[in-house]
Every structure is written in structure tokens, then in C-alpha cells.
Amino acid sequence: MSYQTSNPLVGETEFALDGPWATYWIAFLRVVTGWWFFHSGFTKILTDGFAYSYGPAYMQQMSGTALGGIPVWMGNNLAWLIEPGVPLFETLIGLALIAGAFTRFAAFGGVIFMSLFWIGNAEFGHGVVNSDLMGLLLFLTVIVLAAGRYYGLDALIEQTELVQRFPKLRYLLG
Numbered sequence: 001m002s003y004q005t006s007n008p009l010v011g012e013t014e015f016a017l018d019g020p021w022a023t024y025w026i027a028f029l030r031v032v033t034g035w036w037f038f039h040s041g042f043t044k045i046l047t048d049g050f051a052y053s054y055g056p057a058y059m060q061q062m063s064g065t066a067l068g069g070i071p072v073w074m075g076n077n078l079a080w081l082i083e084p085g086v087p088l089f090e091t092l093i094g095l096a097l098i099a100g101a102f103t104r105f106a107a108f109g110g111v112i113f114m115s116l117f118w119i120g121n122a123e124f125g126h127g128v129v130n131s132d133l134m135g136l137l138l139f140l141t142v143i144v145l146a147a148g149r150y151y152g153l154d155a156l157i158e159q160t161e162l163v164q165r166f167p168k169l170r171y172l173l174g
Contacts, residue, residue, distance in 0.1 A: 023150040030097050030147035033138045037110060038094025041087045050084035062120050071120065089113070100152015103142060105172040110139035146174030 044052050059075030059082065074082065089109060096106035118132035141147075148154030154173040163169045 026145050026147045027100070027151040029138070030100060030103065030142050030150070030152065033107075033110070033142060034094045034097025034099075036094070036135075037090050037113075038098060041090025041092075041094060044087035045091060048087070050087060052083050052086050053079075055079075055082040055086040058120065066119050071116070097142065097147075100148040100150075100154050101157065102172055103148025103152060103154050104146070104174055107139045107142040107147075111136060111143070114139060149174045 056075040056079035059071040062071035062075070063069065065071060090113070093106045093109045093113075096102050097110075114132055114136035118130070118136055146154075149158070157163060158170055158173055163173070
């Protein structure tokens, strides 16, 4: 509903959560978040291939965080998984969000990444509320609002016979 009754050029506009403007915004937020992660991962692949050595090195320096010695151990012992995994999973998470396919599952992967980045910034030189936390909140928003159902492939996937037969699969979608 328009609140500017004196302006005849203003039409009826509704900003309800189930209205069209909200669905456009949710879809836009999903695609932009996906592009952010896709670009980050794909750039790493173009630059370093699947040998992203900064990932393990970063984790080896994470002593003194809320995670204790776990990241340091992971950086020392799981480099074989972290080096290819970071660029690959960032790229896949980004593509899934852009397409709106398996959106909640992909966004949960983004939550894991952003949680590690946020906790890894243990000294919080830029404060507790920083870009890592904002990224974490973006991924949580995508999950909570089932962003893949708005102009994404999840809306189509949920109509398949498999999902109709196993409705709990919808928790990975949307």
C-alpha cells in the first residue's frame, strides 16, 4: 500500500514478506552471495589450480583461537584435503547458490567456511562484527528464507517424484 496519497504517480506497492519485492530481493541476495563465493573459488583455481597452499598455512597460524589446537592440527595434517577443497567447495557452493539448486545444503557449507574464517580471526582486529560475520549472516539468511525457492532450480526440484516421495529432502533444498 502506498503512503503517499498526494502523489498520483505512486502506484500501489506492497513490501510484505510474501510479496513480489521480497521474493526479488531474496533471489538477488542468493545470487550475489553465490557470485561472491564462486568468484573467490574460481579465482583460486585459475591462479593456483587445486594447490591452494594458503589455506593450510592460514590454519597453521590459528593457535589461540576459540577452536584451540584443532585448526593448527588440521593445517599440519589435512593439507592434502584443504588445498584442493577450499577452491573446489567455494566454487561449487557459489554455483549452487547462483542456480538456486540444493541451496540450503550449499549455504550450510558457506556457514562452515564463514564460521572458520570468523573464528580464525580470533584477535578480531576489525571488531567482532566484521566482514566474516556478515558473510556468515548472509548464508544463514539464505538458509532461513529458503532462497532457492525464489526463481531458483529448487522450486523445480521440489516438484520431482523423488522429493514428493521423500519430503524430508526439502530440508536440503530451498
